[in-house]
Amino acid sequence: MQSNTASSPLLGCIADDFTGATDLANMLVREGMRTVQTIGVSATTPQDVDAIVVALKSRTVPAAEAVADSLAALSWLQQQGCRQFFFKYCSTFDSTAKGNIGPVIDALLQALGSDFTIACPVFPETGRTLYRGHLFIQDQLLNESGMQNHPLTPMTDANLVRVLQQQTPSKVGLIAYPAVAQGSEKIHTEIAGLRQQGVRMAIVDALENQDLYAIGAACADLSLVTGGSGIALGLPANFVKAGLLQPGAKASALPGVEGWSVVLAGSASKATNAQVAAWMEKHPAFRLDPLALARGEPIVAQALAFADKHLEQQPLLIYATTTPEQVRQVQAELGVERAGQLIEQALADIAVALQASGVRRFVIAGGETSGAVVKALDVHALRIGAQIDPGVPATASIATDGSPVLALALKSGNFGSVDFFEKALRQLGETRL
Numbered sequence: 044m045q046s047n048t049a050s051s052p053l054l055g056c057i058a059d060d061f062t063g064a065t066d067l068a069n070m071l072v073r074e075g076m077r078t079v080q081t082i083g084v085s086a087t088t089p090q091d092v093d094a095i096v097v098a099l100k101s102r103t104v105p106a107a108e109a110v111a112d113s114l115a116a117l118s119w120l121q122q123q124g125c126r127q128f129f130f131k132y133c134s135t136f137d138s139t140a141k142g143n144i145g146p147v148i149d150a151l152l153q154a155l156g157s158d159f160t161i162a163c164p165v166f167p168e169t170g171r172t173l174y175r176g177h178l179f180i181q182d183q184l185l186n187e188s189g190m191q192n193h194p195l196t197p198m199t200d201a202n203l204v205r206v207l208q209q210q211t212p213s214k215v216g217l218i219a220y221p222a223v224a225q226g227s228e229k230i231h232t233e234i235a236g237l238r239q240q241g242v243r244m245a246i247v248d249a250l251e252n253q254d255l256y257a258i259g260a261a262c263a264d265l266s267l268v269t270g271g272s273g274i275a276l277g278l279p280a281n282f283v284k285a286g287l288l289q290p291g292a293k294a295s296a297l298p299g300v301e302g303w304s305v306v307l308a309g310s311a312s313k314a315t316n317a318q319v320a321a322w323m324e325k326h327p328a329f330r331l332d333p334l335a336l337a338r339g340e341p342i343v344a345q346a347l348a349f350a351d352k353h354l355e356q357q358p359l360l361i362y363a364t365t366t367p368e369q370v371r372q373v374q375a376e377l378g379v380e381r382a383g384q385l386i387e388q389a390l391a392d393i394a395v396a397l398q399a400s401g402v403r404r405f406v407i408a409g410g411e412t413s414g415a416v417v418k419a420l421d422v423h424a425l426r427i428g429a430q431i432d433p434g435v436p437a438t439a440s441i442a443t444d445g446s447p448v449l450a451l452a453l454k455s456g457n458f459g460s461v462d463f464f465e466k467a468l469r470q471l472g473e474t475r476l
């Protein structure tokens with residue numbers, strides 16, 4: 044196994060949701076950094092790692108809470124000896140009206156005594172590109188991509204300079220594509236210029252992975268880098284160049300698990316809707332009705348009875364996924380927060396009961412959903428394995444106090460091919476598909 048030449052981890056990362064954290068960890072593993080993801084700040088010190096990703100559930104909480112959680116994570120990562128820090132948010136820049144991207148960046152900069160960072164959500168492999176400050180999802184502007192209908196963080200403006208500026212009193216700038224295309228030296232010069240103008244955070248355009256490598260190289264001396272997972276591609280090379288990391292490592296192998304398999308879907312994204320539909324053509328599935336949950340009907344018990352009937356024969360899906368129109372109807376009746384929480388809690392309760400029944404492979408769709416389920420399963424840390432689809436690696440829980448190892452795939456709502464659920468279960472070791 045490859046090792047870094049420093050005795051402590053090099054890169055300390057804070058991710059604002061759980062699937063985002065595994066997405067970032069996937070990139071770091073691909074670029075040769077042994078990576079462990081902890082669920083919140085860990086009580087134990089991860090061993091044999093080059094990068095640590097602390098997964099928070101801070102994307103949609105009140106801004107003050109997101110700031111406090113992020114600062115606690117930073118302080119713990121500093122104690123672990125990390126030398127550079129990374130704040131990971133969504134490649135679709137998911138935020139609420141009050142943040143939390145701007146307030147968290149401000150707080151991290153202040154805690155690190157730093158005056159500048161970049162903000163770059165670009166992830167070309169999943170179609171997220173940024174031009175003149177405008178975020179595109181494939182061929183569409185962010186606000187026409189379906190993200191305007193997100194249940195918790197509707198994104199109605201594709202101009203990220205404007206979106207970020209609304210979240211912070213700090214001056215927001217832009218490093219536009221013509222400069223980025225000239226490579227890392229030019230980007231470095233732009234950063235110096237913006238710093239002189241008092242800009243504290245700059246949105247950075249990028250269209251391809253090679254732009255991300257150039258931006259990464261230009262950020263070698265920043266204490267804090269922020270963005271989607273794509274921008275992390277360029278950071279490991281800086282440690283190699285500094286003689287702190289040996290190049291050419293392979294993703295670590297994950298332990299095998301024995302047990303049943305389920306898919307839990309709490310995302311209402313376009314991609315998850317298509318994946319749920321594809322799964323239902325061939326395999327059993329149980330739909331959670333949020334209104335019935337709200338009426339106090341025994342939906343969780345019904346889902347478990349359904350699971351009980353199928354688990355021994357084949358994997359099954361339990362889902363709340365539905366169309367934007369139906370999500371809006373449910374939210375109008377229950378309120379956005381209550382609807383989300385009811386479903387997240389139901390899926391978390393179901394996961395705990397299924398684990399007790401012998402389920403060891405979980406594919407979970409949705410960032411908030413993954414956060415709720417993984418916390419309920421009492422998973423504290425994940426070792427990151429090979430990529431299943433862009434943005435989603437296979438992972439295995441790092442077992443403490445004799446608890447069983449779980450094989451997990453935490454899928455961002457937007458990610459994955461149409462047959463992702465089957466593909467992920469196979470990669471986690473399920474042979475009955």
Ligand SMILES: Nc1ncnc2c1ncn2[C@@H]1O[C@H](COP(=O)(O)OP(=O)(O)O)[C@@H](O)[C@H]1O
Binds near residue numbers: 382386413
């Ligand atoms: N049918 C539904 N009605 C209302 N809210 C829903 C429904 N299905 C899912 N949700 C909620 O929508 C949110 C989706 O967020 P998340 O899990 O992060 O998915 P994504 O990764 O697509 O953003 C969750 O809080 C979930 O509980």
Ligand SMILES: O=C(O)[C@@H](O)C(=O)COP(=O)(O)O
Binds near residue numbers: 062063064409410454
């Ligand atoms: O950067 C991304 O797109 C993902 O890693 C991510 O954070 C997605 O969030 P969810 O769609 O809420 O899972």
